[in-house]
Amino acid sequence: MKRIIAPKGTKDIFLPEIEKWQYIEEKIRGYFPRFLYKEIRTPIFEYSELFQRGIGTETEVVQKEMYTFKDKANRDLTLRPENTASVVRAAIENDLFNRVYPLRFFYIGPMFRYDKPQKGRFRQFHQFGVEVFGDESAQVDAEVIYSSYDFLKEINIKDIQLHLNSVGCENCRPKFLRDLEAEAEKKKNDLCIDCQRKIHTNPLRIFDCKNLKCIEISNDFPKIIDYLCEECGSHFEDVKSTLSIFKVKFDINSRLVRGLDYYTKTAFEISSNQLGAQDALLGGGRYNNLVKELGGADISGMGFAAGIERIILQLDDAKSKKGKMIFIAYQSLPLMNKAIQLAKSLWDKGYRAYVDYNSKNLKKQLKKANKIGIDYTFILGEDEIVTKSISIKNMKDYEQITIKQEELDKWLKNNI
Numbered sequence: 400m401k402r403i404i405a406p407k408g409t410k411d412i413f414l415p416e417i418e419k420w421q422y423i424e425e426k427i428r429g430y431f432p433r434f435l436y437k438e439i440r441t442p443i444f445e446y447s448e449l450f451q452r453g454i455g456t457e458t459e460v461v462q463k464e465m466y467t468f469k470d471k472a473n474r475d476l477t478l479r480p481e482n483t484a485s486v487v488r489a490a491i492e493n494d495l496f497n498r499v500y501p502l503r504f505f506y507i508g509p510m511f512r513y514d515k516p517q518k519g520r521f522r523q524f525h526q527f528g529v530e531v532f533g534d535e536s537a538q539v540d541a542e543v544i545y546s547s548y549d550f551l552k553e554i555n556i557k558d559i560q561l562h563l564n565s566v567g568c569e570n571c572r573p574k575f576l577r578d579l580e581a582e583a584e585k586k587k588n589d590l591c592i593d594c595q596r597k598i599h600t601n602p603l604r605i606f607d608c609k610n611l612k613c614i615e616i617s618n619d620f621p622k623i624i625d626y627l628c629e630e631c632g633s634h635f636e637d638v639k640s641t642l643s644i645f646k647v648k649f650d651i652n653s654r655l656v657r658g659l660d661y662y663t664k665t666a667f668e669i670s671s672n673q674l675g676a677q678d679a680l681l682g683g684g685r686y687n688n689l690v691k692e693l694g695g696a697d698i699s700g701m702g703f704a705a706g707i708e709r710i711i712l713q714l715d716d717a718k719s720k721k722g723k724m725i726f727i728a729y730q731s732l733p734l735m736n737k738a739i740q741l742a743k744s745l746w747d748k749g750y751r752a753y754v755d756y757n758s759k760n761l762k763k764q765l766k767k768a769n770k771i772g773i774d775y776t777f778i779l780g781e782d783e784i785v786t787k788s789i790s791i792k793n794m795k796d797y798e799q800i801t802i803k804q805e806e807l808d809k810w811l812k813n814n815i
């Protein structure tokens with residue numbers, strides 16, 4: 400029969416990589432509550448309109464990358480391509496703005512984009528991120544950026560760089576966009592077809608184009624940073640000075656406009672050169688109009704989203720806290736029940752232990768322990784039962800010791 404394989408752009412995750420996933424998920428849940436973030440989980444699919452209105456119809460995401468489908472009742476649905484629009488929708492719908500304080504959420508979960516699969520890039524990919532609502536201060540922008548930066552350091556990602564920009568607001572951006580449009584119009588024939596269309600629909604999105612010619616041309620286009628109004632300018636200065644209190648270094652990147660329409664003022668990305676990769680590990684910024692545009696009150700937002708697959712590529716050493724594995728071997732079949740009793744007492748205390756119920760002799764059991772990658776094998780023989788002791792074999796150097804049963808707890812504490 401023909402084998403069925405996983406759809407293009409998806410993958411199964413299992414040992415040994417799954418340990419990195421568990422490690423990073425544990426770290427996220429342990430780290431972000433420090434800043435009073437609470438977890439939120441939103442549906443994997445939403446009405447398509449949420450993303451069209453939220454992300455912007457001229458973005459690459461909405462134009463080309465959404466998994467949109469009709470359900471049996473002809474509803475227009477989309478697998479979420481990102482989570483910010485969903486979190487905003489959830490906050491409005493459940494009136495969280497009046498029920499939760501401070502309004503700070505973090506999330507972890509799968510997102511879906513019809514993108515070209517490549518290293519670290521999948522059609523079902525996973526993100527974690529945070530959202531802060533109702534705080535317009537530059538200081539909170541710096542705190543959000545700091546937490547994302549510090550988290551990467553916490554999980555031992557090396558050589559990280561923060562790229563910073565301001566994309567202005569509805570007061571200062573129009574003049575910038577007019578000048579940008581005029582400049583782009585002059586170079587129209589050198590731009591790709593997509594960018595030619597964007598000139599009049601959404602010229603900011605020209606900066607997202609990955610076409611090398613377009614990048615070269617747009618490098619000479621006007622820079623938003625030169626157009627910031629007084630408010631955006633002083634906000635940006637405060638973000639930078641607060642980042643220095645957090646001792647976070649950054650560079651200014653005027654091309655950094657993020658791929659989504661909802662950003663205002665602060666925009667940032669963090670990348671790592673550890674593996675020579677150019678891709679951003681995470682990015683985010685301020686979105687002061689999104690809540691209003693999705694039908695809520697005039698409430699500001701600030702957040703980031705991080706690509707878990709990309710971070711895992713850089714994560715060489717997931718230090719799992721699960722502890723070492725113990726194999727409980729019995730010398731002869733009648734002793735198997737003793738092994739089961741011992742295993743139960745270890746499981747009760749939260750240790751990882753394994754009994755092989757199918758091997759008739761000790762040699763075969765030790766072979767299996769090796770195959771599993773066991774750290775210590777406990778051996779129960781007639782002698783051990785009579786003397787109320789346990790023989791313990793270190794499976795790395797094969798050294799063996801015998802301890803009294805009443806010494807076991809102390810041994811476990813020191814060795815596992």
Ligand SMILES: [Zn+2]
Binds near residue numbers: 627628631
């Ligand atoms: Zn402004």
Ligand SMILES: [Zn+2]
Binds near residue numbers: 590591592608610613
């Ligand atoms: Zn282009």
